[in-house]
Amino acid sequence: GGYGIYLGRFERLNSWDIVRNPLPTLRIAFANLVNLKAVLVSLCFALFIFLTYLAVAALYQTARDQQA
Secondary structure, eight states, X not given: OHHHHHHHHTSOOOTTHHHXXXXXXXXXXXXXXXXXXXXXXXXXXXXXXXXXXXXXXXXXXXXXXXXX
């Protein structure tokens, strides 16, 4: 998920690009796999998504425990 966010935010790609222009889109996606900025930003976004998931899961569990 984090790498997809990077490609959309910084490389200005969207989901239709893989259908409309598959080869240039794949070139951009694979070329950025060795880009340190791309890796770091992707990891940060992935960590943010994971922490958000944990927070929502904890809130859900707390609400569920209070109902029981």
